[in-house]
Amino acid sequence: MKTDDLFDKIEVPADLESRLETLIDDLAEKEKQSKRKARQLRLWAVGVAASIILFFSAGSFFYFDRENTISLTAQTFHPDENTENACIEAQKALALVSVNFNKGLNQWIIANKEIEKSNKKLNELLRR
Amino acid sequence: MKTKILFTVIAVLAAWNGFAQDKLFDKLSNQKNITQVTVSKGLLNLMPDMASSMDMNGVDVKDIVNKLEQIDIFTSQDNEAKKMMRKEATDHFANNKSYEVLMKIKEEKSNVIFYAQKDGNFIKSLVMFSDGELECVLIRLLGKFTTEDVKKVVNAK
Numbered sequence: 001m002k003t004d005d006l007f008d009k010i011e012v013p014a015d016l017e018s019r020l021e022t023l024i025d026d027l028a029e030k031e032k033q034s035k036r037k038a039r040q041l042r043l044w045a046v047g048v049a050a051s052i053i054l055f056f057s058a059g060s061f062f063y064f065d066r067e068n069t070i071s072l073t074a075q076t077f078h079p080d081e082n083t084e085n086a087c088i089e090a091q092k093a094l095a096l097v098s099v100n101f102n103k104g105l106n107q108w109i110i111a112n113k114e115i116e117k118s119n120k121k122l123n124e125l126l127r128r
Numbered sequence: 129m130k131t132k133i134l135f136t137v138i139a140v141l142a143a144w145n146g147f148a149q150d151k152l153f154d155k156l157s158n159q160k161n162i163t164q165v166t167v168s169k170g171l172l173n174l175m176p177d178m179a180s181s182m183d184m185n186g187v188d189v190k191d192i193v194n195k196l197e198q199i200d201i202f203t204s205q206d207n208e209a210k211k212m213m214r215k216e217a218t219d220h221f222a223n224n225k226s227y228e229v230l231m232k233i234k235e236e237k238s239n240v241i242f243y244a245q246k247d248g249n250f251i252k253s254l255v256m257f258s259d260g261e262l263e264c265v266l267i268r269l270l271g272k273f274t275t276e277d278v279k280k281v282v283n284a285k
Contacts, residue, residue, distance in 0.1 A: 040129075047132040087175050090167040093201045093267050095187045097256045098281035100240045104231040105279065 152220040153200060153268065156213065161206035167199040186282055196271035203265045210264040217257050217266060227255070230275075237261045250274060 013019075157164050176190045204210050221227050221243050230242040238260035245253035250272045258265040269278075 043129060044132075047129065051132065083171065083174065086165070086167055086171055089165050089201065090172070090175060090193075090199050091187055091189055093165075093199055094189050094192060094269075094281050096258070096265070097254070097267055097269065098187075098278055098283070100233060100256060100258065101231070101242065101275070101278050102283055104233045104240070104242070107233070 152216055153202075155216055156202045156266065159204075159209060159212065161209040162202055162204045162213065165199075165201040167201075169197050172196050172199070189281055192273060192277045192281055195273040195277060196269055198268075198270040200268040200270075201265070202267075203263055205263050210259070213264045213266060214259055221255075227253070230254075247272065254278065 156162055172193045175193045202213065204213060221229075221241075226245050227243040228246070230244045231240075232242075233240040238258060240256065240258045243255040243257070244251045251274065252270065252272055254269045254273075256265075256267045258267075
């Protein structure tokens with residue numbers, strides 16, 4: 001049997017071409033989707049890694065800075081020897097803040113009273 | 129993805145803002161001729177017990193110390209250091225929108241300014257800058273307290 005005869009005997013479905021086109025399109029679409037998913041996953045992983053690095057950098061900055069503050073405090077006042085001195089300094093500071101704050105407030109109260117007095121006199125004059 | 133980027137940007141901005149607020153106090157603590165005293169929460173917690181045994185007429189700190197996290201005190205009598213404190217404090221608070229001026233007191237021999245950072249009805253940071261003839265003093269109180277708490281230290285009834 002010749003090859004040409006064999007080919008003549010094979011039945012080719014009528015819609016084969018359109019079915020093949022659809023299959024090729026589906027395969028291309030699936031490939032595109034999987035590439036997109038892979039890209040999204042890579043971007044997400046990079047974003048998470050960048051966030052972690054940023055948080056660690058910010059955190060380590062504060063950690064090392066806090067250490068310096070702690071050691072400065074320890075140098076300024078040694079807990080066993082100078083606790084009382086530190087308490088006295090803190091009391092003095094609070095007293096100074098409070099005295100000045102009250103000074104300013106008292107001036108404001110006095111000024112307010114003067115303003116009220118003047119308003120009263122003005123109202124009396126206007127009524128005449 | 130947009131949420132992640134936004135979150136990262138906010139984290140960086142928050143970190144930058146924190147750095148800016150401590151800049152003045154870091155600068156002052158590195159200066160010669162400026163004395164620094166920092167009293168932390170741990171020591172403040174001991175104060176109510178110690179304050180009763182230390183006689184300081186008319187000063188009652190028991191209420192306010194429970195509301196404080198830290199006290200920073202910077203003082204100097206050196207002219208150059210005083211000039212530097214004056215300049216740094218003025219520049220810092222003029223440019224720092226998170227602090228507002230509460231009060232200014234001008235007397236013959238000294239100028240005092242109060243700055244505050246508020247948290248609702250409370251104060252979270254109160255700074256007093258006193259520029260006198262002999263001495264420059266900058267005191268910062270950190271915590272959560274009110275102006276009444278500050279008044280009561282010397283005006284307790």
